[in-house]
Amino acid sequence: MLEDLSIKDFALIDAANVEFNGGFTVLSGETGAGKSLLIGALTFLLGGKAGVEQIRSGAHESVVTGSFYLGKAPSFVRELSADDENPAEPANAWEWLSLHGIEIEDDRVLLRRVIRENGKSGAWIGSTPVTRADLAEFSSFLIDIHGQHEHQSLMKVSEHRKFLDSYAGLTERVANFTSLYSELVGKRKILDELNSDDRDRAQRIDLLNFAVKEISEAKLKPNEDVELDDEETKLSSFEKLYSDVEQINGALSSGEGGAVVSTLKRLRALADSASSSDKSLQKLTDRLESAFYEISDIAEEYKSYAQSLVFDPERLAQVQERQTLIYNLKKKYASSVSAPLSEVLAYFEKAQKTLDELDNSSDKKEKLEKEIAELGKKVYLEAKAISQLRKTAAEKMAGGVVQVLSNLGMKGTRFSVNVAEKSGNDVTQKCGPYGIDDIEFLISANPGQPLQPLAKIASGGELSRVMLSLKTILCQSDESGESTVGTMIFDEIDTGIGGEVAVGVGSHLKKLAKNRQVLCITHLASIAVYADNQIKIEKSVNNGATQTHVRPITGEERVSEIARMLSGDAASSESLEHARSMLSKFGEAV
Numbered sequence: 089m090l091e092d093l094s095i096k097d098f099a100l101i102d103a104a105n106v107e108f109n110g111g112f113t114v115l116s117g118e119t120g121a122g123k124s125l126l127i128g129a130l131t132f133l134l135g136g137k138a139g140v141e142q143i144r145s146g147a148h149e150s151v152v153t154g155s156f157y158l159g160k161a162p163s164f165v166r167e168l169s170a171d172d173e174n175p176a177e178p179a180n181a182w183e184w185l186s187l188h189g190i191e192i193e194d195d196r197v198l199l200r201r202v203i204r205e206n207g208k209s210g211a212w213i214g215s216t217p218v219t220r221a222d223l224a225e226f227s228s229f230l231i232d233i234h235g236q237h238e239h240q241s242l243m244k245v246s247e248h249r250k251f252l253d254s255y256a257g258l259t260e261r262v263a264n265f266t267s268l269y270s271e272l273v274g275k276r277k278i279l280d281e282l283n284s285d286d287r288d289r290a291q292r293i294d295l296l297n298f299a300v301k302e303i304s305e306a307k308l309k310p311n312e313d314v315e316l317d318d319e320e321t322k323l324s325s326f327e328k329l330y331s332d333v334e335q336i337n338g339a340l341s342s343g344e345g346g347a348v349v350s351t352l353k354r355l356r357a358l359a360d361s362a363s364s365s366d367k368s369l370q371k372l373t374d375r376l377e378s379a380f381y382e383i384s385d386i387a388e389e390y391k392s393y394a395q396s397l398v399f400d401p402e403r404l405a406q407v408q409e410r411q412t413l414i415y416n417l418k419k420k421y422a423s424s425v426s427a428p429l430s431e432v433l434a435y436f437e438k439a440q441k442t443l444d445e446l447d448n449s450s451d452k453k454e455k456l457e458k459e460i461a462e463l464g465k466k467v468y469l470e471a472k473a474i475s476q477l478r479k480t481a482a483e484k485m486a487g488g489v490v491q492v493l494s495n496l497g498m499k500g501t502r503f504s505v506n507v508a509e510k511s512g513n514d515v516t517q518k519c520g521p522y523g524i525d526d527i528e529f530l531i532s533a534n535p536g537q538p539l540q541p542l543a544k545i546a547s548g549g550e551l552s553r554v555m556l557s558l559k560t561i562l563c564q565s566d567e568s569g570e571s572t573v574g575t576m577i578f579d580e581i582d583t584g585i586g587g588e589v590a591v592g593v594g595s596h597l598k599k600l601a602k603n604r605q606v607l608c609i610t611h612l613a614s615i616a617v618y619a620d621n622q623i624k625i626e627k628s629v630n631n632g633a634t635q636t637h638v639r640p641i642t643g644e645e646r647v648s649e650i651a652r653m654l655s656g657d658a659a660s661s662e663s664l665e666h667a668r669s670m671l672s673k674f675g676e677a678v
Contacts, residue, residue: 095126130233134230149203155198199211234556243551265474299439308417312414352379492596504531
């Protein structure tokens with residue numbers, strides 16, 4: 089559960105410290121007040137992309153910190169190891185922390201993220217610095233953010249499979265199947281190459297042998313191109329370099345009275361004399377002495393460097409010849425002549441591997457055909473098993489969605505998860521990377537109408553409610569609660585709805601918040617009155633600068649905000665009375 093959020097110099101937010109409670113919390117405010125900035129700051133904290141444009145104008149960095157209560161540790165936490173060849177994936181926040189060796193106190197963890205004006209960013213879990221990817225991975229166990237336009241993902245049929253697999257608890261199993269399927273496809277590709285015309289294969293072997301020989305004879309070293317560029321720059325600009333160093337030496341240590349070292353030496357003596365007359369000058373004398381020694385040391389190093397400078401035209405020719413060789417190799421074996429040398433070395437390794445695979449093709453073909461037959465059977469049987477589990481889960485999932493939709497003002501709606509087997513004559517045709525099924529959501533929002541693809545007929549308001557239904561049943565599907573996130577955030581779930589439908593959404597969010605923390609940005613009073621807590625976001629202009637403020641509201645102030653949300657008038661007696669009536673009627677509803 090998110091306990092508190094501290095924001096400093098993020099976008100229009102100068103400074104904000106917000107404490108959050110459990111249950112259902114609504115974030116409200118006038119249009120343009122910056123409600124989504126709060127979600128933006130939280131998204132940034134959880135590992136979202138960072139950019140200097142997020143820093144408040146006039147500030148040097150943005151800092152967002154959040155404290156999360158993880159609850160009591162599960163009865164059993166696996167001790168995972170990052171050194172395993174095939175490490176298990178952490179199932180919850182506790183296992184993730186254990187895997188990364190991060191300890192916390194009082195079942196709480198502190199996240200911190202910074203973006204600086206130079207574009208550099210930093211992230212910490214507790215006192216441990218982590219990468220943005222690590223932060224995003226860990227925070228996925230803490231919060232699920234339903235973005236303002238996330239319901240549009242339902243328009244992509246490819247996303248429907250992910251929802252079903254998540255509901256059925258098949259996500260990890262399908263990921264393992266994908267690896268197995270990729271292995272089969274890779275082996276079949278190699279077999280196709282082995283079965284290709286012998287002359288074509290021979291020509292390819294010749295080309296690969298030539299490439300391996302050419303790259304091998306070059307005896308390339310990692311980053312050699314960068315080192316040669318640096319050396320070539322130094323050698324080709326020798327005259328300028330030598331002239332610059334000589335001028336520096338002359339200015340630092342020339343015998344003339346104006347040379348820096350000589351001047352500092354004379355000033356040091358004068359400073360010693362002055363400080364003997366006035367002890368308050370001693371600190372300045374000490375600083376001058378330090379400067380004398382530092383400049384003297386620099387002068388010696390420049391003098392030594394000048395003595396080591398030798399123009400070597402023969403070495404310059406060698407460097408340039410080597411650069412030409414590397415240029416030609418990149419032109420042949422890298423994506424471009426400006427690509428890193430590592431691409432040529434990678435091509436070399438891949439060419440050697442391919443040659444090994446193409447050699448002894450007869451023996452390899454027989455072995456490969458046997459492996460493909462065994463692997464194909466394994467893939468097909470696993471795909472069938474996954475398909476059966478999906479079909480079983482699909483019916484239950486559809487029933488759950490319909491039940492939730494009826495509470496959200498869509499009574500009489502029919503919803504179906506269609507699981508259809510792919511067509512084809514062999515395993516790789518019947519299967520895809522995710523199994524044997526084509527999965528699509530179908531809906532009939534009006535009685536008497538046939539089921540049709542959700543992506544083609546649903547309105548924005550219907551999509552929003554279907555997404556809320558899916559989020560709800562996905563939470564309910566985890567009976568243990570150990571892998572379910574403790575906090576759900578809905579950014580403007582009220583898109584395209586109003587009236588009694590909004591009342592149903594508010595009531596549903598209240599119920600959803602019984603077992604977890606729910607935060608919701610909304611414009612609708614009929615949703616806001618169900619909240620256990622309300623936070624107001626306001627915008628003000630001070631000294632010509634626009635700022636966003638975030639604070640919790642209670643009592644009469646909340647009544648006034650609900651009145652504003654109802655009619656735009658927070659002062660009229662009618663609006664205030666209506667607001668009090670709604671809060672009294674729905675505030676305790678469950």
